[in-house]
Amino acid sequence: EIALTQSPATLSLSPGERGTLSCRASQSVSSYLAWYQQKPGQAPRLLIYDASNRATGIPARFSGSGSGTDFTLTISSLEPEDFAVYYCQQRRNWPPTFGQGTKVDI
Amino acid sequence: EVQLVESGGGLVQPGGSLRLSCAASGFTFSSYNMNWVRQAPGKGLDWVSYISSSSSTIYYADSVKGRFTISRDNAKNSLYLQMSSLRDEDTAVYYCTRAGVAREFDYWGQGTLVTVSS
Numbered sequence: 001e002i003a004l005t006q007s008p009a010t011l012s013l014s015p016g017e018r019g020t021l022s023c024r025a026s027q028s029v030s031s032y033l034a035w036y037q038q039k040p041g042q043a044p045r046l047l048i049y050d051a052s053n054r055a056t057g058i059p060a061r062f063s064g065s066g067s068g069t070d071f072t073l074t075i076s077s078l079e080p081e082d083f084a085v086y087y088c089q090q091r092r093n094w095p096p097t098f099g100q101g102t103k104v105d106i
Numbered sequence: 107e108v109q110l111v112e113s114g115g116g117l118v119q120p121g122g123s124l125r126l127s128c129a130a131s132g133f134t135f136s137s138y139n140m141n142w143v144r145q146a147p148g149k150g151l152d153w154v155s156y157i158s159s160s161s162s163t164i165y166y167a168d169s170v171k172g173r174f175t176i177s178r179d180n181a182k183n184s185l186y187l188q189m190s191s192l193r194d195e196d197t198a199v200y201y202c203t204r205a206g207v208a209r210e211f212d213y214w215g216q217g218t219l220v221t222v223s224s
Contacts (some may be wrong), residue, residue: 035208036151043201043214044151050208078176087151091209098151 002026006099010018013104019075021102023088028068032092033056035073038101039084048073049084078104108132108213110202115218122192122222128202128215129187136180139205141184142187144198154200155187170196192222 003026013019023033031051037043046055048064051071061076075082083106088099114126126142126144155176156165164176175188185202195209206212 032208034118034208036211043216044211045214046206046210046212049206049210049212053208055210055212089151089211094165096153096209098153 001031001095002093002097003088004088004097004099006086006088006102008102009100010103010105013078014106015078015080018080019073019078019082019104021075021104023066023071023073023099025069025071025073025090025092029090029092031067032090033064033066033071034089034091035062036087036089037082037084038087044087055059066105075104108204110215111211112200112202112215112218115118115200115220116219117137117221117223118192119224120193120222123188123190124220126187126193126200126202126218126220130183130185130204133204135183139209140178140185141203141211142176142185143201143203143211143214144196145201146195146198149198152198156205157185174197181210189220192220193224196220197222 005024033051036047038044049052052064063074065072085101087101087104109131113128118124139158141156142147157176173191177186199219201217202215203211
């Protein structure tokens with residue numbers, strides 16, 4: 001099973017700042033990595049798939065990069081609605097696995 | 107608009123059974139693979155099970171293999187999860203998710219809470 005480690009656990013930022021979240025895989029997942037956003041009491045929402053492809057309706061301030069074992073989700077300028085928990089997920093091997101999450105708070 | 111609506115959650119004793127349902131609308135259900143993903147209270151996300159569009163391929167997480175059964179009825183646009191021999195550690199919100207073209211979880215239901223407790 002591929003383990004995903006996200007860092008930092010918590011990222012404290014202000015609106016308008018740039019947020020950089022990391023996800024490291026225990027072995028190569030090629031580009032088969034997705035990112036999700038989850039707000040309190042809500043279901044997760046897909047942001048990025050295959051490392052760098054924005055999902056339908058996702059604002060351009062969200063971008064993903066990386067391949068192999070190291071990946072980054074960047075939020076170029078944080079909006080108030082972006083404060084949430086972010087998860088990465090790999091689909092390279094079964095079972096699909098998730099990172100433990102990064103909380104972005106004010 | 108894609109909609110996934112779960113139902114069937116509730117309180118059940120350890121060792122008991124429960125059947126979750128997911129009603130899909132807004133897309134051609136029979137063309138998409140589907141998954142169940144769960145989230146224990148205050149914890150992260152855990153994939154539970156996968157079923158292909160024709161039900162020909164099914165996978166389970168090791169933690170639920172032999173106890174849970176995933177199925178679907180394409181005529182009714184519905185996905186199911188039959189859960190038996192439930193344990194305390196199965197307590198979670200269970201989400202029905204659609205698998206997108208890249209096998210990502212592209213749409214999620216609102217979730218249904220399963221609580222296993224005596």
